Amino acid sequence: MSTYTTEDLRKVTTHRLAEMKQRGEKISMLTAYDYTMATILDSAGIDVLLVGDSASNVMAGNITTLPMTLDQMIYHGASVMKGVKRALVIVDMPFGTYQGNSTLALASAIRIMKETGADGLKLEGGEEIIESVTRILSAGIPVMGHLGLTPQSINKFGTYNVRAKEKEEASKLLADAQLLEKAGCFGIVLEKIPAVLGTEVTKSLKIPVIGIGAGNGVDGQVLVVHDMLGMTNKTFSPRFLRRYADLNSIMTNAFQQYSKDVKSGNFPNESEQY
Ligand code: KIV
Numbered sequence: 001m002s003t004y005t006t007e008d009l010r011k012v013t014t015h016r017l018a019e020m021k022q023r024g025e026k027i028s029m030l031t032a033y034d035y036t037m038a039t040i041l042d043s044a045g046i047d048v049l050l051v052g053d054s055a056s057n058v059m060a061g062n063i064t065t066l067p068m069t070l071d072q073m074i075y076h077g078a079s080v081m082k083g084v085k086r087a088l089v090i091v092d093m094p095f096g097t098y099q100g101n102s103t104l105a106l107a108s109a110i111r112i113m114k115e116t117g118a119d120g121l122k123l124e125g126g127e128e129i130i131e132s133v134t135r136i137l138s139a140g141i142p143v144m145g146h147l148g149l150t151p152q153s154i155n156k157f158g159t160y161n162v163r164a165k166e167k168e169e170a171s172k173l174l175a176d177a178q179l180l181e182k183a184g185c186f187g188i189v190l191e192k193i194p195a196v197l198g199t200e201v202t203k204s205l206k207i208p209v210i211g212i213g214a215g216n217g218v219d220g221q222v223l224v225v226h227d228m229l230g231m232t233n234k235t236f237s238p239r240f241l242r243r244y245a246d247l248n249s250i251m252t253n254a255f256q257q258y259s260k261d262v263k264s265g266n267f268p269n270e271s272e273q274y
Contacts, residue, residue: 004086006045012088014120014142014186017047020219021208027220029210030228033059033076037225038083046087048210050122050222051077053092053152058226065151068094070108077116090144091118095152098123098132105132109141122189124150126176130183137184145180147173148214149192160238162213164193177201177209189222190214192240213240 029048053065077091098105120142195215211218230246261267
């Protein structure tokens with residue numbers, strides 16, 4: 001018997017995402033980095049799993065996403081793929097594997113696709129990386145763009161504040177989005193931009209736009225799974241983050257109870273031993 005909580009068990013494809021946009025059906029997307037979480041997310045009916053380079057923060061404990069390597073992304077991507085039957089799985093290309101060198105970009109992209117079995121890749125940036133995007137697309141690899149706050153450029157931005165509030169940056173973002181669509185990207189993530197701009201970009205494109213802090217006028221939403229489950233530090237509280245659980249408290253209580261039981265000799269009891 002299937003444990004799936006969604007009725008539509010057909011594999012999600014990039015074509016189905018385009019149809020969803022046409023029908024006005026919103027797309028749900030969350031990050032995933034490991035097999036067990038991927039099985040739960042997939043069974044719950046999440047449409048798209050993003051093996052995000054936010055693994056650098058939530059799995060590896062780094063401050064930025066920059067240290068993530070190709071081998072590490074491949075490890076996370078392959079682990080997630082083993083747990084998925086329905087969701088579309090997209091892997092982030094890590095910093096340094098596609099910027100400024102389209103030959104390296106294609107070689108990195110092919111490695112990720114071959115060694116993980118993922119359905120597509122996500123790259124941060126617009127016009128400045130279009131040569132890499134085009135080259136990867138020409139190999140038949142589906143590509144998702146990522147504009148607005150692009151964490152791999154944090155050293156250029158200097159802060160994680162809202163992007164494209166000024167007209168000039170907003171116009172460049174819109175032009176970049178249109179360029180990515182024209183190049184053949186199947187979708188775009190917009191991160192931390194004004195909701196009005198999110199809606200404008202979404203209306204101007206045929207491909208789906210997924211937002212994280214880009215308002216409600218986009219075609220779908222993505223969050224970092226550890227954040228929405230309330231596992232990460234509560235001091236990280238951007239306005240766009242809705243916490244759907246307080247797993248930090250639940251896990252802390254369980255760990256404390258376990259420790260207490262071990263120390264008191266209460267665990268294991270007679271039925272828990274051979
Ligand atoms: O790496 C990531 O988790 C992301 C999302 C924030 C969109 O790129």
